Amino acid sequence: MxxxxxxxxxxxxxxxxxxxxxxxxxxxxxxxxxxxxxxxxxxxxxxxxxxxxxxxxxxxxxxxxxxxxxxxxxxxxxxxxxxxxxxxxxxxxxxxxxxxxxxxxxxxxxxxxxxxxxxxxxxxxxxxxxxxxxxxxxxxxxxxxxxxRATLAIVIPMLLMTLTAAAAIAYGVGRGLEPLSRLRDRLSARQAFDLSPVPLEGTPAELRPFLDEINSLLQRLSEAVDAQSRFVADAAHQLRTPIAGIRAQAEAALASARHEDAHHALARIAQSTRTMGELVQKLLILARVDAAENTLRLSLLDGVKVVRVVAREWAPQALAQGVEIGFETKDPEARVMGDEQLLREMLANLIDNALRYGGTRITLTVCNSASGVTWQVTDNGPGIAEHERGAVFAPFHRLSGSVDGAGLGLTIVQRIAQLHGATVSLAAGEAGTGLAVTVRFPSAPA
Ligand SMILES: Nc1ncnc2c1ncn2[C@@H]1O[C@H](COP(=O)(O)OP(=O)(O)OP(=O)(O)O)[C@@H](O)[C@H]1O
Ligand SMILES: [Mg+2]
Missing domain, CATH: 3.30.450 (Beta-Lactamase)
Incomplete structure (x- = not known):
């Protein structure tokens, strides 16, 4: 200036x-x-x-x-x-x-x-x-x-006036732009999927038409996103019944097939329909998670209890596969603001991965510290190489060698974490082997 x-x-x-x-x-x-x-x-x-x-x-x-x-x-x-x-x-x-x-x-x-x-x-x-x-x-x-002397008599008041004007303008512009920079901070702090309207209180009247436009755009965008996830949910739902039908028929035909070639083909059809069924199931979950965003009601949960219950539920299936599930915590309680259904879904996806790709032991850990609660699912399998860790969260991304999955599990995990303001990070497990997935929740209100 x-x-x-x-x-x-x-x-x-x-x-x-x-x-x-x-x-x-x-x-x-x-x-x-x-x-x-x-x-x-x-x-x-x-x-x-x-x-x-x-x-x-x-x-x-x-x-x-x-x-x-x-x-x-x-x-x-x-x-x-x-x-x-x-x-x-x-x-x-x-x-x-x-x-x-x-x-x-x-x-x-x-x-x-x-x-x-x-x-x-x-x-x-x-x-x-x-x-x-x-x-x-x-x-x-x-x-x-x-x-x-005459020049000084003119210049000194002029200089003072200029400096005062410059200071006044700088102050005025700074003050005038303050609501804008507050708005910018609020917008940049937003999560990508947060399409709620920008609050109007405390903003100057000159900005209102502009903010009204932004809000109406956000409204339209959120309707479009809702419509899209509703469509995916409906499509997944519609696909479920015919896929189940094909699978049942293929398995029935498989049981009675005499010719070896026909047997082989039917076995592949049965396997494919099973995979397709799982994919559709995951798509349905993802669509539900997306749809939950607008109706989400977080409540105060005991993070220790939620994890312990899920560990107990999975124990028989793990045991059947020869995998041991352990639960560890030093804290009697860990308060988490969340939706229990979604958090259980998140854990289910992580345990499912550990069972599928991990080794012989899965450990669920809950830790309550001043900076918030963390959940950890650790296995002793092959783990994920460091350079791959960022990519596995992308939808349909599977690492070479994993044939079974749809590639949506970690995407679902991350979306659910985001809805809770939590972060998910991957690291090597204990002693540098296996995978440790950490979900870090923000500290819950006391
Ligand atoms: N515990 C783990 N150990 C080693 N690799 C893993 C582990 N968890 C996930 N991965 C790798 O990350 C990829 C992505 O995982 P993700 O759960 O998103 O998809 P998926 O398990 O392949 O399919 P889905 O979970 O949708 O059925 C997997 O294909 C697998 O290669
Ligand atoms: Mg998975």
Whole structure:
């Protein structure tokens, strides 16, 4: 702001300086001219000879000044100086001065800049002929001191005014933009799926039409997203029955197939329909999670209890596969704000992964610390290489070698975590083997 105003200020200062110089010069020139005429009045002609009658008091007035050096001279028509200075700064016009003409000009005298008024005094009507030259000059100290003072008198209030204006503008603009930057902070803190309207209270009236537009856009967007996830849910629901039908038929045919080729083909059909059924099931869950966003009611849960119950539920299935599920916590209680159904779904997906890809042991850990509650599902399987960890959250992303899954499990886990304001991170398990999935909840209100 100031950098923009500085050149402008210098320009104004220059104009002020030139203006004051002009008016001060005019005033000083007028006084110089007056003295020239007064001196010309003293010129008389006696028997054809030009003479000057200058009383002492008048001479003193002509030469005395506190600051400037004053000087004068009178030259007769023959070009001889009959009074005052011998070496006056020469007239600017080469052809001299016409009778009755008065000019004021700049010159130098003894190396100093001076200003001189010259008057051509016509001697017509006297016993002499031609024109006498009357000159009065002065140095410029007084003028430039006056010009400096006048410039300062203009510039200092102007500078103060400029600085005050700049400060006022900077303050005003800063204050005016404050609601906007608050709004920006609020918007940038939002989760990607948060399409709730921007609150209007505390925003200036000028911003209202703009915010109304944004809110109406968000409203339309959220309706479109809802419609889309409803469609996916409906489609998944509709697919479920025919897929189950095909699978049942394929399994029935498989049981009675005699020919080896037919047996083989039917086995593949049965396997594919099972996978397809799981995919549709996962799509349905994902669509439900998306739809839950707008109706989500988080309640205060005991995070220890939720995890313990889920671990117990999965134990028989794990045991059947030769996998041991352990539950560990040091804390008797861990408060979490959440939706129990969704959180159980999240854990189910993590345990399902650990059973499918992990090793022989799964550990569920709950930890309650000052920064919030964390849940951890650890297995001792092959784990996920560090460079793959970011990618596995993307829908339909499976690592090479995993043939079974639909690739939606971790996507569902992450969406549910986001709905709870929680984060999911992957790391190597204990002793650097296996996978440890950590869900970090924000601290719940006391
Ligand atoms: N505990 C784990 N150990 C090793 N690899 C894992 C583990 N969990 C997930 N992965 C890898 O991450 C990929 C993505 O997992 P995700 O749960 O999203 O999909 P999926 O298990 O393949 O399919 P879905 O869960 O939808 O049936 C998996 O295909 C698997 O390769
Ligand atoms: Mg999975």
């Amino acid at each position: 100031l950098s923009m105003m500085l050149p402008l200020f210098i320009l104004l200062w220059g104009i002020a300086y030139l203006y004051s110089q002009y008016f001060i010069n005019a005033a000083f020139d007028r006084s110089l001219i007056r003295r020239t005429y007064a001196l010309a009045d003293r010129v008389e002609v006696l028997q054809g000879q030009v003479q000057v009658d200058l009383p002492v008091a008048a001479r003193e007035l002509l030469v005395f000044d506190q600051e400037d050096l004053l000087f004068h001279s009178i030259t007769n028509p023959e070009g001889k100086v009959i009074e005052g200075e011998q070496d006056m700064p020469p007239l600017p016009a080469k052809r001299g001065i016409r009778p009755g003409q008065l000019i004021v000009y700049d010159g130098t005298k003894d190396g100093e800049r001076v200003r001189v008024a010259a008057f051509g005094l016509s001697l017509k009507g006297t016993s002499a002929t031609g024109t006498a030259l009357v000159q009065v000059g002065e140095t410029l100290s007084h003028r430039s001191a006056m010009a400096d």
